[in-house]
Amino acid sequence: MKDQAKPQTESEQIHELQTELEVQKNNELKNSLLNDRDKLKEEDTSKPNKFVKQAEATSCVPFGYSNDIQTIRLLDTEAFQVSCDSRFAGNGWTIIQRRIDGAVHFNRSWHEYRKGFGNLRAEFWLGLEKLHRITNYQPHELYIHMEDFRNQTRYARYSNFSIGTEQQSYELTLGEYAGTAGNSLIYHKNVKFFTQEHDNNLRCAAQAKSGWWFTNCYRW
DSSP, rough: OOOOOOOOOOOHHHHHHHHHHHHHHHHHHHHHHHHHHHHHHHHHOOOOOOOHHHOSSSSSSSGGGGOEEEEEEOOOOOOOEEEEEESSOOOOOEOEEOOOSSSSSSOHHHHHHHHHHTTTSEEOOOOOOHHHHHHHSSSSEEEEEEEOOTTEEEEESSSSSSEEGGGGOOOOOOOOOOEESSSGGGGTTTTBBBBBBBBOTTTTHHTTTTTTOSSTTOOO
16 A cells, blocks of 8 residues: 655646536525525414405406406405406406396395395396405406397497495496497596485485485486
8 A cells, every 4th residue: 555645747737627617606595595484484373364465356357368257366255256347348347236127126225235245147236345455456348238129239348447435326427438338427426325314305315215325216
């Protein structure tokens, strides 16, 4: 056995230094990845709902071309179901009222109009409080689709659609009109919502047997 020593050439020294640096970098990267993993585990344990809340939909838009019932949730409110539609004016629409054949009567109390009633798969009214929260959470427009018994259709579309708080009697705000149905809602702009027990002086809700943003009893 011999112990031998041999002086290293300059190129051998450079190669050895490069190898040591590479090993050091790999170890540092490995430690960094392990630290990041541990941090993510801690965050996931301490805040289990963080990513769930961020992923929850606040409108029908994230559901794409859906024509089904979906669940949405706005900030500081409980989640609730809505009926989404993409058949008439593109995707992402939330249906707030559907009337077909009169199977559901709309001669309801203020409380019922506030809460909502009917069947989301048939005739229904979504509810004034939900409508207020939806339209004030982010900008909305209103699309009205009408079809008669001869299958003739017309529509009205309004920009900047929202309603006020209950203290404001859910006052109606509307923007510009476009469509083929006529601009009849212009008469209801900036008008409060009425039901029979919260009616206007003309008693329009009682005459119409329905809640609405009444100004003139023959315009609704």
